[in-house]
Each structure stands twice: as structure tokens, then as C-alpha cells.
Amino acid sequence: MKLVFATHNQNKFKEIESLLPSHIELLSLNDIGCEEDIEETGDTIDENAIIKAEYVRNHYGYDCFADDTGLEVDSLAGAPGVYSARYAGEKKDDNANVEKLLSQMEKKEDRTARFKTVIALNLKRNENLFTGVCEGTILKDRRGENGFGYDPVFLPKGYEKSFAEMDLNEKSKISHRARAFRELIEYLSR
Template identity: 35%
Template sequence: MKNGERTISSALKNSILLVTSNENKYKEIAEIAKDYKVELEWLKIPKLEIQADTLEEVVRYSAIVIFQLVKRPLIVEDSGLFIKSLNDFPGPYTNYVRRKLGLEGILKLLEGKNDRSAYFKTSLCYIDEARQLLFNGTVNGRISDTIRGEKGFGFDPIFIPEGESRTFAEMSTEEKNRYSHRSKAFKAFLEYYTNQ
């Protein structure tokens, strides 16, 4: 096993599970957790993604189902890219659209459009025996004209956060976490969790 990855049977009892099959997401979030001295374990399984109109519905459903299986405090996170001139498409369908259309497909849909404003949003659901809590994070920005950068994942190479000229894929993890929607949602959770 690597980078904090665990299976259900080998998970430690006093930590929070992060449910994702995406190693990059785990690394981003684990970096933030260190600052709060929270032990985070990677439960490397895919979240159950229902078709829904909001990210909150997706993460809540997945968290409830997985909690019934593992009976451990856990976090499920989902992020979406919302593009204004495309009526907030792809939104909660971002992962599916990335697989089917890719970065080039989104850039093609935006050809001839002057408004390239967009935002990334993360919804995170924490669940344990007593609570189901939702935390959100948003970062405004715009879609670049071209694919830029080798770092990051997903739509990072075409998203430029507000106040920047670089895409997320042109930033280090530490730099991205200063702006990131995922970082904002997770920090909101950690502030709550470490101050209860």
C-alpha cells in the first residue's frame, strides 16, 4: 500500500476515511489535513454516483451507502465545473463529461463565446454514527483558450482561478490549495471537526 491507502479491513480505528478512487484527490486533501493534525486514511473505492441535479445529493447518497458498509467516520467529496455560457454545464455531470468529451470537447463548445466565466464547486459530506454534515467550497474563474499545464487532473488544464493568469495545472499542489474549491470545502470541515 502507498500514500496512506487502506482497505476496509486494515483501516485504523481512530481516523477519518476519505472515499475516492482518485489518488490525486487524496494527495490534495491529505496535504491540508496535515496542517490540522487530522489523520486521514484513503479508502480506495469509487464513490457511488447517482444521477442528480446537485453535488450535495450525490455525496450525501454515496456517504450514507458506504457508511452502512464500513461503519466508520468517513468523507465523500464530489466536484463540478459550472460554465456560465453553457447554462452551468457540466455541473454535477463533470466527471462523465470529462471522460466522454474531454478538455478539447469543452473548448469546442465554447468556440465563439465571449463569456468564458466559470466556477468550480466541491461538496463534501462527513458522516458518522450521529451526524451527516455538508460542507461546500467554490472558486470563481474562467476557462482558458487552450490546454495549459502538466500538473493537476480533470479540468485543471483549462481552468484559471480569479486573480491568476495560470491554470490549476500550471500550479503546484500547495499553490492550487490557496484557491481550490476542494481546499475551501475541506478546510471548512476541518475547522468544524477540530473545534468540536
């Protein structure tokens, strides 16, 4: 089965590709010739995932799935949330996003947060949503060199390592994206 993952983010692509069963051939947007940046105009993480999956289906005709992820920080009323990738501006600069988050968290006692991923699967105009959540806290300083985005400042609940201190295999066992993806795989296996 061929399935398009509607992303240009190679870090996300590798993370998901490592979880796939062998009977599914994963294609990226680059593989299907989609070079445009699909606008995420939704007000929620769910809406953004649906928008991207529908775009690929409508413009390229492939069975596909798209995800959207947000970091929700309790003491920031759920921010950055749906704006996680563009928190510090339209450039989608991971470093600037983390700096802004750390600055806004500087005097906060409550550092609880969660990563939430929603995957929209679009198969022959039939859509399904799969959600994964990973609870944790925001660290006061960056730790680790792996991963991307907010990984250096996110400490998953029950762990001593930030996501950026974990290798891909370790992170893939507990991450929000892996949890949502396991739901997707279970669905596709039925």
C-alpha cells in the same frame, strides 16, 4: 482520529491528505477494502456527495466524508455541472471532457466559470455539508501539466496561471476543494 475519504481518485486523495492536521489519519476506499465504484445518481453536486458518504457509513461503518465537484460554466447554463466527470461519456476521460468543453466554448464570448466542491461529512449518522467555490474563466487552450480534470483550462480569478500550471501547494491555497476542506477541518477541530 481515523476518517475515510470516499474516493478512488488518488489525485484528490493526495490533495486532501496534504491539507490534513496530523491528528487525523486519512484512509481511502482502497484502504478499507471498498473496490466498488459508488454510483453518483444525484441530480446535484450536494446529493452525490451525500450518497457516497452514506454508502461508506452504511456498508463499512466508518466515519467518513465524500466530495463531489462540478465545473459550472455560465455560457453553458451551468454545464457540465453535476456531470463534469462524465461530460464526454461514461468512461470519465479527462482529456475527452476537456476537448468537449473547449469545442462547446469555441464561439463563446462569456468564459466565466466556477469550480464548486461539496463535502458531505458522515459521523455516526450525523451529516454536515461544506461548500467551496473558486471563480475563474475557461481558457481557449490547455496550459500546464499538473493537476487533473479541467485544471489545464481553468484560470482562477486574479491569477495568471491555470490550475495545471500551479504546484499542489499553490493550488491548495485557493482551490474550491481546499476551501470546502478548510471548513471541514474547522468543524472537526471544534
